[in-house]
Amino acid sequence: xxxxxxxxxxxxxxxxxxxxxxxxxxxxxxxxxxxxxxxxxxxxxxxxxxxxxxxxxxxxxxxxxxxxxxxxxxxxxxxxxxxxxxxxxxxxxxxxxxxxxxxxxxxxxxxxxxxxxxxxxxxxxxxxxxxxxxxxxxxxxxxxxxxxxxxxxxxxxxxxxxxxxxxxxxxxxxxxxxxxxxxxxxxxxxxxxxxxxxxxxxxxxxxxxxxxxxxxxxxxxxxxxxxxxxxxxxxxxxxxxxxxxxxxxxxxxxxxxxxxxxxxxxxxxxxxxxxxxxxxxxxxxxxxxxxxxxxxxxxxxxxxxxxxxxxxxxxxxxxxxxxxxxxxxxxxxxxxxxxxxxxxxxxxxxxxxxxxxxxxxxxxxxxxxxxxxxxxxxxxxxxxxxxxxxxxxxxxxxxxxxxxxxxxxxxxxxxxxxxxxxxxxxxxxxxxxxxxxxxxxxxxxxxxxxxxxxxxxxxxxxxxxxxxxxxxxxxxxxxxxxxxxxxxxxxxxx
Amino acid sequence: xxxxxxxxxxxxxxxxxxxxxxxxxxxxxxxxxxxxxxxxxxxxxxxxxxxxxxxxxxxxxxxxxxxxxxxxxxxxxxxxxxxxxxxxxxxxxxxxxxxxxxxxxxxxxxxxxxxxxxxxxxxxxxxxxxxxxxxxxxxxxxxxxxxxxxxxxxxxxxxxxxxxxxxxxxxxxxxxxxxxxxxxxxxxxxxxxxxxxxxxxx
Numbered sequence: 001x002x003x004x005x006x007x008x009x010x011x012x013x014x015x016x017x018x019x020x021x022x023x024x025x026x027x028x029x030x031x032x033x034x035x036x037x038x039x040x041x042x043x044x045x046x047x048x049x050x051x052x053x054x055x056x057x058x059x060x061x062x063x064x065x066x067x068x069x070x071x072x073x074x075x076x077x078x079x080x081x082x083x084x085x086x087x088x089x090x091x092x093x094x095x096x097x098x099x100x101x102x103x104x105x106x107x108x109x110x111x112x113x114x115x116x117x118x119x120x121x122x123x124x125x126x127x128x129x130x131x132x133x134x135x136x137x138x139x140x141x142x143x144x145x146x147x148x149x150x151x152x153x154x155x156x157x158x159x160x161x162x163x164x165x166x167x168x169x170x171x172x173x174x175x176x177x178x179x180x181x182x183x184x185x186x187x188x189x190x191x192x193x194x195x196x197x198x199x200x201x202x203x204x205x206x207x208x209x210x211x212x213x214x215x216x217x218x219x220x221x222x223x224x225x226x227x228x229x230x231x232x233x234x235x236x237x238x239x240x241x242x243x244x245x246x247x248x249x250x251x252x253x254x255x256x257x258x259x260x261x262x263x264x265x266x267x268x269x270x271x272x273x274x275x276x277x278x279x280x281x282x283x284x285x286x287x288x289x290x291x292x293x294x295x296x297x298x299x300x301x302x303x304x305x306x307x308x309x310x311x312x313x314x315x316x317x318x319x320x321x322x323x324x325x326x327x328x329x330x331x332x333x334x335x336x337x338x339x340x341x342x343x344x345x346x347x348x349x350x351x352x353x354x355x356x357x358x359x360x361x362x363x364x365x366x367x368x369x370x371x372x373x374x375x376x377x378x379x380x381x382x383x384x385x386x387x388x389x390x391x392x393x394x395x396x397x398x399x400x401x402x403x404x405x406x407x408x409x410x411x412x413x414x415x416x417x418x419x420x421x422x423x424x425x426x427x428x429x430x431x432x433x434x435x436x437x438x439x440x441x442x443x444x445x446x447x448x449x450x451x452x453x454x455x456x457x458x459x460x461x462x463x464x465x466x467x468x469x470x471x472x473x474x475x476x477x478x479x480x481x482x483x484x485x486x487x488x489x490x491x492x493x494x
Numbered sequence: 495x496x497x498x499x500x501x502x503x504x505x506x507x508x509x510x511x512x513x514x515x516x517x518x519x520x521x522x523x524x525x526x527x528x529x530x531x532x533x534x535x536x537x538x539x540x541x542x543x544x545x546x547x548x549x550x551x552x553x554x555x556x557x558x559x560x561x562x563x564x565x566x567x568x569x570x571x572x573x574x575x576x577x578x579x580x581x582x583x584x585x586x587x588x589x590x591x592x593x594x595x596x597x598x599x600x601x602x603x604x605x606x607x608x609x610x611x612x613x614x615x616x617x618x619x620x621x622x623x624x625x626x627x628x629x630x631x632x633x634x635x636x637x638x639x640x641x642x643x644x645x646x647x648x649x650x651x652x653x654x655x656x657x658x659x660x661x662x663x664x665x666x667x668x669x670x671x672x673x674x675x676x677x678x679x680x681x682x683x684x685x686x687x688x689x690x691x692x693x694x695x696x
Contacts, residue, residue: 062516089500205593229670
């Protein structure tokens with residue numbers, strides 16, 4: 001199962017407290033505004049961007065439709081090139097594989113490349129329970145790990161932290177994990193990056209084992225691809241003797257040639273650059289270059305649940321670029337922690353319910369509602385996932401999962417009442433008379449554009465009007481108007 | 495059942511027996527020019543490498559050694575891979591230097607397999623003249639030599655030209671991060687200085 005963060009309240013509660021954190025909102029507004037602007041500029045350079053998105057989606061869809069065949073091809077290619085392939089049904093399987101490899105080599109620490117898959121399976125915690133330290137080496141992951149914090153963004157897990165907070169975390173926490181921060185550390189981002197360079201270098205130079213994910217896995221050749229910026233990925237993929245890569249089964253692309261789409265789409269969507277500083281590819285073991293023992297863990301962990309749902313299957317196209325987070329008006333205001341899970345934002349609001357299933361965990365069930373359905377996420381998605389459509393689909397699944405609840409939700413009761421009223425013409429006429437009376441209520445006022453709205457209703461309607469206006473019901477229903485005038489007018493014209 | 499059997503069975507159950515053929519991927523994007531109309535291939539490559547705050551020097555073949563020497567000014571120990579085919583002052587041939595050993599050199603000089611104009615990217619495939627991956631990673635200065643004829647138009651051309659089985663490193667500027675407030679900062683774990691020497695084809 002994918003994790004939701006233990007003890008986090010469901011989104012509506014967490015969002016309320018996040019909204020009142022002014023420092024968080026300032027950090028997020030600055031960061032998401034910066035990245036949106038960068039992305040827009042480099043995407044505008046690519047004239048056939050829309051076509052590239054469509055073809056990338058087609059590659060992913062065709063691969064998913066024959067996923068079993070591609071996985072077997074990948075396994076055979078990796079094995080032929082000297083890698084050891086493992087399969088993992090779930091987080092426990094995958095963590096056990098990594099821990100076994102570590103134990104076999106007698107290591108008590110591993111260095112890690114930033115990886116959503118290893119976050120998802122809770123690898124660091126599982127290794128810690130076995131006495132193995134897992135050092136995060138991406139700068140933002142380091143900030144999160146040293147601060148004993150939770151990630152809040154797919155690309156920049158410490159996006160909720162400003163430079164002054166980062167300086168404080170480095171000053172107070174680095175010493176306990178290794179080389180301390182310099183005494184004269186300022187909050188200049190270059191100085192902070194320099195401190196991370198010194199702190200991590202000793203770990204890179206002595207590390208015997210590394211753990212990574214992969215952005216893509218090429219079935220035909222067994223080639224894995226990691227896309228990164230800082231060089232921490234290259235350090236982990238190159239210097240240690242042993243490398244274990246945890247790869248979701250949806251990361252497969254059929255051929256190396258298919259990468260010509262994804263290597264154009266991903267950097268521009270993700271960091272807003274024409275190309276990220278470093279992309280590494282490796283194919284099993286290369287004698288004399290890099291780790292001489294290479295393991296690949298192919299991870300299901302709920303992905304086949306998404307695969308089985310033909311409507312939701314395109315969620316598995318996701319290449320974890322985080323463009324949908326950066327444009328989301330909800331994410332920008334509440335941040336990633338409110339989503340209570342490893343995958344925040346619009347994609348997380350469909351991915352988490354898909355990976356873990358709905359109907360049992362209230363926090364997961366709340367996620368598909370953490371959206372205004374404005375559609376910005378779908379517009380920027382580099383693999384053209386219809387995120388708003390899938391949010392609605394997930395809402396349907398949540399409602400369906402609760403139909404047999406012994407205590408129905410208020411919304412279900414309201415819908416049942418509506419069905420009863422609308423299902424009979426006399427009951428509907430009575431309902432229209434009642435809503436016509438509501439239209440004469442004194443709380444009505446004019447909204448911009450002159451439309452009448454109700455700004456306030458008594459409980460339980462106050463739950464709705466507390467945050468939204470309700471259009472004033474017409475004083476006279478259509479059917480009443482038709483009885484009064486319409487029939488005669490119609491005959492008059494004939 | 496093994497985990498392998500279980501995962502494959504779950505995939506097959508999810509997909510079912512009846513698998514309609516999906517529309518083929520339209521590859522016509524490969525025929526389109528990724529560069530702005532009228533752009534000079536090599537000029538654009540230089541401009542886009544410089545956008546990442548890497549240094550670029552263009553030189554004639556006869557001036558290559560002098561240009562590399564100037565780029566290495568101040569570096570006393572310079573690791574060089576087999577097959578570099580350049581005289582470098584202070585050269586330390588890479589004979590399985592340990593990571594700590596690499597950390598003690600000042601710079602590295604290598605060649606690259608190709609350059610990508612669309613993105614300002616160098617691609618190393620770590621054969622002769624380029625060396626194993628670690629040598630272009632641990633030293634703080636990387637001087638990278640590329641003939642102008644090695645520049646291709648776009649990512650699509652680069653992917654088509656490369657051998658997937660060779661390890662590859664695509665380098666676009668010096669190591670960088672945007673992890674603090676999304677402000678880009680050059681220089682984290684990889685070389686903080688990337689100096690590209692582009693050799694004219696004359």
